[in-house]
Amino acid sequence: MKFKRIEQGGALRMAALDPSGIWRDVTAFLPDLSAQALARGDLANAGDWDIAGQPEITGEHRLLPCVGNVGKFMCIGLNYSDHAAEAGMAIPQHPILFLKANSAIAGGEDDLVIPRGASRVDWEVELGVVIGTAAKYVDEAQALDHVAGYCVINDVSERDFQLNLTGQWTKGKSCDGFGPIGPWFVTKDEVGDPQDIALWADVNGQRMQTGRTDTMIFSVAQIIAHLSQLMTLHPGDVIATGTPPGVGMGMTPQLYLKPGDVVEVGIDGLGAQRQLVRAE
CATH class of the missing domain: 3.10.330 (Vcp-like ATPase; Chain A, domain 2)
Known part of the structure; x- marks a missing residue:
């Protein structure tokens, strides 16, 4: 549903x-x-x-964001091999985890506001996983049993904050509104295999990202199993599972969002978001 x-x-x-x-x-x-x-x-x-x-x-x-009162907002970095290549980074041996502040959560049609001092705001379409039942020390075979459903996430990033302000990526990922979730929550029975889904991103009507979840380095089941070894996953926790190639940072020359741009990100069967970019 x-x-x-x-x-x-x-x-x-x-x-x-x-x-x-x-x-x-x-x-x-x-x-x-x-x-x-x-x-x-x-x-x-x-x-x-x-x-x-x-x-x-x-x-x-x-x-509104398709899930209310989200617990943890977890994100997996460099989870598509071709995206790691465009970023000039090695393929990770284990899922790279960073947290996005819950204050970044927004609706799928809310304006995307460029914060003060930002100059390199980027887009990232990602498959979002919503946990439905508590998961701790689960194995890969059981992992998807703990999923309630899926959604679209735009893991908006400020690359200068992310890479040059010292410390974890969270600094460039957690600005207000940098985590639109939705438009819909789709139950897992309707989605079927999460490793067989197409996703895309457009900026001003031009296709920037095209990918499929079957090219993930770590599958949804592997991600859940891995995270559950580190912490309990609770109902309402959300996981953004990584982005395919085509982000602005990976382009030559690099391309970043500016006021007046329109970003659209979507996933087959899960709907599409649309954000108008504006200044603070």
Whole structure:
């Protein structure tokens, strides 16, 4: 099933896509799709809901991040071999982990604001994984059992902050709005094999990134298994699994976002985001 969280008339509403392609208000069944809702198992009986009988979503509304009250926002770096090559970095032996501040989380259509002092703001389309049940010391064969669903993530990066301010990559990854999540949350049963999905990114209508998840260095299952050896993964935790080649930093000459640009990132079956870039 596909869900989205929206704000309409100052209130949070939950929408689900019915079989005929109409978004329906399912707030009566699911007040919010949050970490707490996933922990309670609120989606367990979603297949029994009378979605087609609920009111159609009409009128203007704001698209919210597709999961509320996210716990940990974890990101995997250099997880596509061709992206590592364009970045001039060696293929890692283990998944590279960095954390993105939760204050970076934004909706899929929110403006992308260039922060003060930034000069090298870059785009990165990534498959997002949403954890549904707690995972600790799981092996690869069990890892996907702990997934609730998937979404699109734009792992926006400020390369100067990331590489030249000393320390971890988090500095260039955590600016406000640098983690749009959505537009939709799609349950894992509808996605199927997470290693067989196409993803893309456009800037001002020009295709910049094209990739498939089957070229990941570490699969979704391997990532979850690895992380679960280090920390407990909780319902509502989100993992961005890396980006394919085509980021601005890897181009010759390098290309970065500027006010007025429009970034669109999407994944087959998971929808697409659109961000208008503007100055602080």
